[in-house]
Amino acid sequence: MTRVLIVEDEAQIARAMQITLQAHGYQAFSVGTGADALVAVAKEAVEIVVLDLGLPDMDGVEIIRRIRGWSSMPIIVLSARHASEDKVEALDAGADDYVTKPFGLDELLARLRVASRRLVTSHEEPTLATADFMVDLAGKKIIKDGAEVRLTPTEWNILELLVRNKGKLVTQQQLLTQVWGQAYAKETQYLRVYIAQLRRKLERDPAVPRHLHTEAGMGYRFDP
Structure with missing residues (x-):
């Protein structure tokens, strides 16, 4: 099963995504801070990251840059930020996709299917x-x-x-x-x-x- 890390500080949203992804064959787990996300990405066998930009301890764009420092794993941004400059900044930092909130879970699943097809087969080490x-x-x-x-x-x-x-x-x-x-x-x-x-x-x-x-x-x- 594809292992997905959900980085989301709103517990209800994180829980709903986790349950939905698991029901559709993904191995999903969640964290609520940027620091925990960076630890999880480095130490767990994460294959795809679903990332909220508005986290309590650091901006999601910085997390994207940090991950891109050593990994090309797919990163899907889920954010309430609708401005084009926010999307450009995240994509320029290395995000693969950008979905604005509110979003439909069917759309998220579709984006995950696309990301899964781009997974790098070789294991990247931090x-x-x-x-x-x-x-x-x-x-x-x-x-x-x-x-x-x-x-x-x-x-x-x-x-x-x-x-x-x-x-x-x-x-x-x-x-x-x-x-x-x-x-x-x-x-x-x-x-x-x-x-x-x-x-x-x-x-x-x-x-x-x-x-x-x-x-x-x-x-x-x-x-x-």
Whole structure:
């Protein structure tokens, strides 16, 4: 059965969705806060997230961004926010679908069927261990020699993009546009500076990198 996490702080709505999904063959469970949602996604075998944006402890868009830091699992937003800018923000952050409240349970089931067809078959892990350090994508932190390595937000964003594409070339343009924006697509000197900083913090020998490799004139590659 497809395992669905319902993130909804209104207990009656969460309970109704849970009962309906279970009756239609899903394995559903619910949490009421963003913090609990992030823990559940990282530690439970969640396959689809149904997410309310208006949670008591954090905005749902931040949860989408945090999940997208390490997983491509389908995320369906259920929200009372009807404005187009709210929908755009959620979809740009990585949501796969957006349903406004009030909604019909038949519609939710239809959206879940679509999401189920897009499930990634390979198991995605929230952590990645190398011989020298551990990357916690869900927690957004690096552990090396038993201690946390402090990265700046920009350093983390670069590393996260490389780790999510481990073993693959990530072009200079991809890194620049996704980390800094389209206006910085040609500012390759930024990358040289930040990659050098990451190597100093993570590599045993920054001069002979084991994990952060340069593909001359093209981009960078992360090897675990």
